[in-house]
Amino acid sequence: MVQCAQPSGYLIDNTDCDDSDVSINPQTPWYVDADSDGFGDSATTLVQCTQPSGFVRVSGDCDDADLQINPDTTWFADLDLDGYGDDLNSIVQCTEPSGYLLVAGDCDDLDDTVSPDAIEICDGIDNDCDAGTPETGMVSFEDVTGLMDVSSYFSGGGVGAPVSVVLADPGELNFCDGDYYVNIEVTANATLRGINNPTLHGEDAAPVVSVYTDGITVRLEGLTLSDGIGAAFSYYTGGGGLFCDALASVEIVTPSSRTTAQCKGAGNGGGVAINECSLDMLDSEISYNAASSGGTSSSPRARCSSMAPPSTTTPRRRVAAWPSPRPPPAPLDMIDKSLVTRNSSTGQGGGIYVLGSLAPMPT
Ligand SMILES: [Ca+2]
Numbered sequence: 001m002v003q004c005a006q007p008s009g010y011l012i013d014n015t016d017c018d019d020s021d022v023s024i025n026p027q028t029p030w031y032v033d034a035d036s037d038g039f040g041d042s043a044t045t046l047v048q049c050t051q052p053s054g055f056v057r058v059s060g061d062c063d064d065a066d067l068q069i070n071p072d073t074t075w076f077a078d079l080d081l082d083g084y085g086d087d088l089n090s091i092v093q094c095t096e097p098s099g100y101l102l103v104a105g106d107c108d109d110l111d112d113t114v115s116p117d118a119i120e121i122c123d124g125i126d127n128d129c130d131a132g133t134p135e136t137g138m139v140s141f142e143d144v145t146g147l148m149d150v151s152s153y154f155s156g157g158g159v160g161a162p163v164s165v166v167l168a169d170p171g172e173l174n175f176c177d178g179d180y181y182v183n184i185e186v187t188a189n190a191t192l193r194g195i196n197n198p199t200l201h202g203e204d205a206a207p208v209v210s211v212y213t214d215g216i217t218v219r220l221e222g223l224t225l226s227d228g229i230g231a232a233f234s235y236y237t238g239g240g241g242l243f244c245d246a247l248a249s250v251e252i253v254t255p256s257s258r259t260t261a262q263c264k265g266a267g268n269g270g271g272v273a274i275n276e277c278s279l280d281m282l283d284s285e286i287s288y289n290a291a292s293s294g295g296t297s298s299s300p301r302a303r304c305s306s307m308a309p310p311s312t313t314t315p316r317r318r319v320a321a322w323p324s325p326r327p328p329p330a331p332l333d334m335i336d337k338s339l340v341t342r343n344s345s346t347g348q349g350g351g352i353y354v355l356g357s358l359a360p361m362p363t
Pocket residue numbers: 035037039061062063064065066067068069070
């Protein structure tokens with residue numbers, strides 16, 4: 001417009017290259033954006049109207065050599081220092097905050113053994129931060145040195161062909177969900193724990209769990225013991241699920257799910273038989289067992305209708321071996337909140353048989 005008086009909204013200066021944007025004019029600063037993340041380095045500027053190549057209007061890039069780092073960057077806290085941050089604990093800023101990472105994915109940022117790099121182990125915890133990785137068929141053992149995977153000791157058994165394992169190490173043996181075909185002799189203070197209701201099958205070769213070692217305490221939690229067959233003690237046989245013939249203490253307890261002995265041990269005490277052993281049962285179940293006092297059984301289940309001696313020919317595999325302290329057995333014979341049902345016997349003790357216990361109880 002050419003005229004003498006200045007019209008409203010007009011200037012003498014005609015150097016504005018973008019008259020539609022009030023922020024762009026000959027005094028506009030442009031910031032170099034070497035990593036092309038949309039944020040420029042405020043240390044290198046050009047002031048001009050038109051946008052220089054490689055420059056942007058927005059400054060604030062604290063690292064112009066890394067396009068991952070700019071004011072929009074999300075940093076994840078890594079409290080346990082395992083190299084993975086907590087998705088739910090983050091900060092958005094350019095400079096790296098102390099104790100934060102660019103990598104998320106830690107499902108437990110208070111446990112450095114849990115991260116996407118960890119290997120799944122049987123412990124009821126999602127170790128590898130992938131809920132799709134099952135614990136099925138896995139077994140772990142925990143002692144003073146920590147938790148280790150011992151699945152291979154138990155994975156070799158199958159229907160009709162159980163493996164024999166001697167648990168000679170004090171500690172806790174954890175079975176995750178699944179079926180295990182095994183006869184276990186426990187010779188040290190130990191807890192055998194089921195996580196998510198596994199079943200241990202004795203496969204008519206021997207009791208599922210047997211104890212012959214004086215002075216130890218054995219605890220069973222959350223396990224179903226199935227298809228074991230009784231062993232011999234004194235003039236009797238029995239204990240297809242649990243057989244204890246020692247001055248030992250056995251506790252069958254389970255705070256969350258029931259320990260169930262569904263073994264059909266022929267002889268006396270289809271499910272549990274103890275001799276001199278202290279037995280303490282809480283919230284447990286002994287059911288569907290059969291026993292007889294003769295060479296034949298009244299078992300309603302054919303698989304358990306015959307008696308067999310404890311397996312002596314199968315080489316026993318050792319989980320570990322070192323001497324354990326031997327406390328005196330606890331005289332704690334009691335049965336509380338437990339179900340003993342649907343057991344049958346032509347002799348003594350269809351479900352439980354006690355011979356020479358420290359404090360004999362009714363069967
Ligand atoms: Ca950058």
